[in-house]
Amino acid sequence: MPESAPIDPPRFRDRPVSFVRRSGRMSDGQERAWAELAPRYLLEVERDVAATSVRPGAAIEPAEVYGRRAPLVVEIGSGQGHAIVHAAQSRPDTDFLAVEVFRAGLARTMLDADRAGVGNLRLVEANAPEVLEHLLPAASAAELWVFFPDPWHKKKHTKRRLVAPEFPPIAARVLRDGGVLRLATDWEDYARQMRDVMADAVDFDPAFDGEWAPRHEGRVMTAFERKGLRVGREIRDLTYRRRERT
Known part of the structure; x- marks a missing residue:
């Protein structure tokens, strides 16, 4: 009999993710929101190796998602959504995308x-670097927000911090020329990092x-x-502007 084909070894992400995904129970209201509102707000994502991964090549077209062409603002780690819902309500001429891994927050x-x-907001349940690398087209975002990311303040955990040397290239990929990266944290050592x-x-x-x-005036x-x-x-x-591509 022919030998069986070798079984591919399991694949894992190349680097630690910047979160630990806890299975916290959602309230009844949150469960209803997920069932009733997810079809309107939540993007369907083709997964790769994990529940929050994004398959390479699974890019969206923002104009198709939002039904128009408008500046796109992406918030990484949107939490309970207070900042991005307020911003979307205040700026109806702009489209917003909230990136979060915690379902209760979504x-x-x-x-x-x-x-x-609010009709100019969409949500995605996914690991932020993979959203920036695979889900969003190059030069598709006008602004990228990272407000109060997990500081991973214990020294043995700082390797999990999102804003590390691997982050600027993927942020630059998704931002259009002249686009703005906004960062904020309440941990001094992370701010300096x-x-x-x-x-x-x-x-x-x-x-x-x-x-x-200065504090971003648009952050509620x-x-x-x-x-x-x-x-x-x-x-x-901290605020940075994306240089023009050469």
Whole structure:
């Protein structure tokens, strides 16, 4: 008898992801939101090796998703969606994409978007680097937001931080020429790491003077940010502009 074909060994992601996906239970309201609102707001994604992965080659066409051509703002780690729902409601001439891995947060975002009558917002349940590498076309975003990413403050976990040397090239890929990358954190050492990483990023120029950028006026003050301020952590913003492609 012919030998059986060899079994391919399991494949894993090349680097640690910037999150640990916990299976927290959603409330009844969130479950209903997922069932009723996901068809309107949630993008279907072709998966690769994991539940939150994106298959290479599975790019979307934003004009088809939103039914128009408009500037696109992408928020990485949208959490409960407070910032992006407020922004989408305030800027109806702009399209917004929320990237998050936690279903309860996505469900809350859909509930709030529905209550606000927001139609220019879509959500994707996926690992952010894979969204930037595979799901979004090159030069498709006008702005990319990373507000209060998990700081992974224990030294043994800092390798999981999103804004690391691997991040600027994939951020540059998705941003159009002149597009804006906005970063914010309430952890000083992570803010300094972000600044060091971006100082070495050949595709970006700082869009601020001095040590830190002014607070982004379009970022609504969330309970998370207020909590950080209440316990004495300073909020630090950084803003960068994507250089023209040569």
